[in-house]
Amino acid sequence: MFGLETDIFLLLAFSLFAACAFEFVNGFHDTANAVATVIYTNSLKPNVAVVWSGLCNFLGVFFGGIAVAMGIVNLLPVELLIDQNVYHSVAMVMALLFSAIIWNLGTWYFGLPSSSSHTLIGSILGVGLAFTFMPENTRGSGVNWTKAEEIFISLLASPLFGFSLAIILMFILRRVLDKPLRNIVFSEPKKNQPPPTWIRGILIATCTMVSFFHGSNDGQKGVGLVMLILIGITPTYFALDADKDPREIQANITRIERSVSRIDTMLLSGKNRANIREVKREISSLSTQLSTQLVGNALPEGERLNARRSLLLISRNVKEVLDSENVNLSSAEIVDLKKQVNEKEGVRRFTDYAPDWVILMISLSLGLGTMVGWKRIVITIGEKIGKQHLTYAQGASAELVAASTIGASSWLGLPVSTTHVLSSGIAGTMVANKGIKNLQAGTVRNIVIAWILTLPVTMFLSGTLYAFLRWIL
Numbered sequence: 255m256f257g258l259e260t261d262i263f264l265l266l267a268f269s270l271f272a273a274c275a276f277e278f279v280n281g282f283h284d285t286a287n288a289v290a291t292v293i294y295t296n297s298l299k300p301n302v303a304v305v306w307s308g309l310c311n312f313l314g315v316f317f318g319g320i321a322v323a324m325g326i327v328n329l330l331p332v333e334l335l336i337d338q339n340v341y342h343s344v345a346m347v348m349a350l351l352f353s354a355i356i357w358n359l360g361t362w363y364f365g366l367p368s369s370s371s372h373t374l375i376g377s378i379l380g381v382g383l384a385f386t387f388m389p390e391n392t393r394g395s396g397v398n399w400t401k402a403e404e405i406f407i408s409l410l411a412s413p414l415f416g417f418s419l420a421i422i423l424m425f426i427l428r429r430v431l432d433k434p435l436r437n438i439v440f441s442e443p444k445k446n447q448p449p450p451t452w453i454r455g456i457l458i459a460t461c462t463m464v465s466f467f468h469g470s471n472d473g474q475k476g477v478g479l480v481m482l483i484l485i486g487i488t489p490t491y492f493a494l495d496a497d498k499d500p501r502e503i504q505a506n507i508t509r510i511e512r513s514v515s516r517i518d519t520m521l522l523s524g525k526n527r528a529n530i531r532e533v534k535r536e537i538s539s540l541s542t543q544l545s546t547q548l549v550g551n552a553l554p555e556g557e558r559l560n561a562r563r564s565l566l567l568i569s570r571n572v573k574e575v576l577d578s579e580n581v582n583l584s585s586a587e588i589v590d591l592k593k594q595v596n597e598k599e600g601v602r603r604f605t606d607y608a609p610d611w612v613i614l615m616i617s618l619s620l621g622l623g624t625m626v627g628w629k630r631i632v633i634t635i636g637e638k639i640g641k642q643h644l645t646y647a648q649g650a651s652a653e654l655v656a657a658s659t660i661g662a663s664s665w666l667g668l669p670v671s672t673t674h675v676l677s678s679g680i681a682g683t684m685v686a687n688k689g690i691k692n693l694q695a696g697t698v699r700n701i702v703i704a705w706i707l708t709l710p711v712t713m714f715l716s717g718t719l720y721a722f723l724r725w726i727l
Contacts, residue, residue, distance in 0.1 A: 262487065265344050269483045272351040274619040277476035279358045280370040281311065281623020287656065287676040288465040291649030295443040297457040304625050307465040312621030314469020315477070316613055321667030322471055324597065324606040326478030327485075328401050329378045343486030345723035346385075350377035351479075353715035361704055369671035369708060374475050375405060376712030378482075384717035388724070408668040413678035413705075416655050420682030423651045439647040440687075453646050460653035467660040468672045469620060475669055476616040477608050484612075485562075490555045493562040495607040499551045500561065504544050506594050506601045507537050510568065513583065513591045514575075521580040529571040536564040536571075565605050569595040644680070648687065652679035677701055 288310075289303040298306065354377040358370055385396035428436065439453065448454055484492040494500065514534065519527045543557050553561055572595045575581060576588060583591070593599050597606040644652075656676040663670040681698065 262340060266483070266487050269344070269347045269351065269487065270480065270615075272348075272355070273476065273480050273483060274615060276351060276355050276358070276374070276479065277473070277616050277619035278623035279355060279362070280472055280476065281308070281620045282362070282626045287468060287672045288461050288653070290676075291644060291653055292457050292461045294644050295453075295457055295646055295649055296446060296448045297454045298461070303461065307461065308621040308624035310462050310465030311469035311473065311624045312617045314466040314471075315473030315617040315620055316469075318467075318470025318474055318664055320474060320477060320606070320608045320613075321597075322474035322664055322669050323478035323481060323608055325401065325405065325667050325669055326374070326378065326475050327481050327606075329375065329398055329405070330382050330396070330482070340487055341727040342724060345720055345727050346381050347483045347486055348723055349384075349716045349720035350374070350381050350482075353377045353380065353712050353719055356715065357708065357712050361708075369409075369673045369705065370472060371475060371669050371671040371673075372409065372705070372708040373712050374479065375409070375669065376709040377716040379709070380713035380716030380718075381720045383713065384720045405669060408663060408670055409674075412659055412663065412670040413674040416652075416659055416675040417678040417682040417685075419655045419659070420651050420679040421686040423655060424647065424683050424686035427647055427651070439650075440645050442645055449646055453650075456650050457646065457653075460650050460657060463657035464653050464660070464672070464676065465624075467657050467664060469617070470664045471660050471670060472672055473616055473620045474664070476620065477613055480612050480616060481608055489559040489562070493558040494553070494604050496552065497607075498604055500548065500553050500604070501544060501551070503540065503561075503565070503601060503604060507540055507568070510572065510591065510594045510601075511537050513587055513594075514572070516583065516587070517575070518582045521582055522575070522578060523580075526575050526578050526580075529575050533568050533571045533575075536568050540564045540568075562605050565601045569600070569602050644683075645687070648680065648683035651683050652676060655679040655682075674705060 288307045292298040292303050293300050354373045357373045379397055382397035514530060519530055540561060543553060543561055572591060595601055597603055656679050659675050660670055660672055
């Protein structure tokens with residue numbers, strides 16, 4: 255494969271297998287988020303529900319874009335991704351994979367709806383923090399804290415939003431529906447008896463939406479994980495999108511250079527002046543690379559990683575400068591400069607990508623994983639969060655809230671926890687029904703403990719593993 259040495263090829267193959275295993279575990283770990291309500295309301299038989307959910311997860315990954323995937327990749331700063339020692343990259347990959355899989359399997363075994371999102375993000379942050387203390391790190395932090403802050407806010411706010419929105423939705427249903435209809439939708443499902451056809455249709459539709467958006471968000475995290483592996487172990491082949499002509503970069507960096515040259519650096523802070531100097535250095539380096547004759551419309555193998563580094567640094571530094579209030583550019587110039595460094599039309603379209611085979615591989619892993627191992631967490635979600643079984647209204651409200659929250663987050667390119675959004679939505683419907691006393695304190699406590707512990711435990715696991723593997727490799 256790609257003419258790799260045998261040991262590197264085996265390490266790459268094992269890493270890709272482990273990434274697929276993580277996404278497979280993610281599938282059966284999070285299946286309950288979509289199928290709990292349709293199973294407990296007898297809208298679909300369990301086997302039909304999990305197969306349908308698996309198919310929708312598959313489609314969600316395949317058609318969900320890669321914005322969330324790139325958010326995962328960009329958690330680590332470029333310095334960690336461009337280490338020339340491939341075994342250091344292997345240590346990074348193995349550490350974050352094993353720590354994520356260990357925590358996911360542990361929480362699944364105890365039936366806790368823990369978040370695969372928190373797990374993967376904690377593992378990546380642990381590696382980045384460990385790298386901060388490595389002797390070759392001369393640039394400071396090993397974590398992109400700007401991106402980490404965005405993700406922290408998203409992970410914290412989404413369950414609170416889900417809890418509140420579920421309460422509001424239940425209140426609206428009670429107010430809007432007349433008494434006969436209200437009695438139907440707020441009743442508990444009868445054993446082995448399906449609900450009325452129209453209610454069944456609504457519940458199957460919400461199950462479908464949660465499954466699809468779970469794939470578009472959680473599945474994209476798997477895509478990001480695989481891209482970290484490919485860039486870290488085989489940067490020559492995956493540092494840049496091979497389907498794009500690198501000479502097209504020149505037009506972008508020429509416009510960036512022109513705009514940056516008009517910025518009065520005397521109005522900027524010392525940090526932003528350093529940002530401008532770095533942008534100019536990287537533009538000069540890229541221009542030199544692009545001025546040479548390209549063979550087969552591709553940069554020489556040894557220069558692709560440096561080109562990726564330059565593009566990421568240009569993008570990051572320009573964005574930091576534009577966040578300053580002292581940039582003496584017009585609104586139109588600022589808009590154009592932002593366009594030149596983004597992932598759709600700008601320089602990041604050469605670095606922020608995922609091959610179709612990667613998306614297909616993760617789609618299959620998540621979809622197949624969704625079809626097994628679902629029962630443990632379904633019981634927790636369906637029976638143990640509240641002191642009553644889910645009613646039709648509660649199931650539909652919780653899943654509608656989850657689907658809309660996850661869908662909006664995927665559109666914004668922010669990873670959220672499907673598990674936490676849906677669990678908090680169900681908790682909100684229980685509170686809306688009979689107040690806070692309707693929650694089972696023990697289960698809620700266990701979920702909150704898992705929520706609180708996931709990030710620090712996985713950060714510690716991955717950081718420790720990374721340091722150990724760096725020492726032995």
